[in-house]
Amino acid sequence: MSNSRHLPAAPTTSRDLAAASGVTAHWHDEHQIVYASRGVVAVHTETSRWIAPAHRALWIPSGAVHSHRAYGVTRLHFLGLTQNPLKLHEPTALAVSPLLRELLITYTELTDRETPAGKRMRAVLLDQLATASERPVRVPAAHDPRLAAVCATLETDPSDTRGLEALGREAGASGRTLTRLFRDEMGMTFPQWRTQVRLYHALRLLAEGQPVTAVALQCGFATASAFIDVFRRSLGHTPGSYL
Structure with a gap:
């Protein structure tokens, strides 16, 4: 910038x-x-x-x-x-x-x-x-090129369900190294970061008028009910309230 x-x-x-x-x-x-x-x-x-x-x-x-x-x-x-x-x-x-x-x-x-x-x-x-509480949907930026490569892959396709070992083979880093990088650079675990990315994309798709079931599949959730549960626990509302 x-x-x-x-x-x-x-x-x-x-x-x-x-x-x-x-x-x-x-x-x-x-x-x-x-x-x-x-x-x-x-x-x-x-x-x-x-x-x-x-x-x-x-x-x-x-x-x-x-x-x-x-x-x-x-x-x-x-x-x-x-x-x-x-x-x-x-x-x-x-x-x-x-x-x-x-x-x-x-x-x-x-x-x-x-x-x-x-x-x-x-x-x-x-x-x-x-008195407003903090309730973020936040996606931190990666600096290490190996971590950035993994993040870019999941940003492009949040429905990708592979774990860190499989993703790391493409990025040239072990799962252990990536786990440490997520903790050190992002301040969160890999599952926490992936949930934030999926919610970020889900909110974008919901704002564009896409149905809940389609959004759930595009963002990597196994079922619409699993998506609704994560959405409600993270944001305090159901995804239907955003349509």
Whole structure:
């Protein structure tokens, strides 16, 4: 992201993005919340990719270079913050409650936020953000070329069910070496990373209107029920709620 733009202020606004469109790499001097009330938004940083459906918002700290990509017709809401009420210094996905959802939508669409009512709404919004739990769908970037090769294979085809030994033979690394690299570079185990990749792709496909059963098979789940179970445990909702 070396060609990123510097946009000093993080705006508070809302906008629509067409399916498969995006916002090129940039960074702000202020913090920002990014929320998609419709569709799915992926945010890419220099170290990870995040994806946020309607039950997640993304926290982008000041100085973090990031870009946006829409999957499905997407309605985005941006909240700029000069302070850091969350005390977070890395991009993070946050759970969005029904109340927080309505506050983000309404506040970012206000034409005058300096009225007494607008200021009260902002105070409640900040209170809700401060208590929002972290619920990521995050895919860290690999640096070791052997690990990167394995990750690229599964990114291309998340339905690939091979284990690390088989994948490692193509990448020139043993299963033990790859296990260590996943732990050291990704901060997670191989099964945890593979689940994140599959959920990342699943959210993209669901936003494009594909049926649950087809998404389950394309993302490597043995059955639709297995996919629904993993989806619900990871995200707190069924995949049908995203259609």
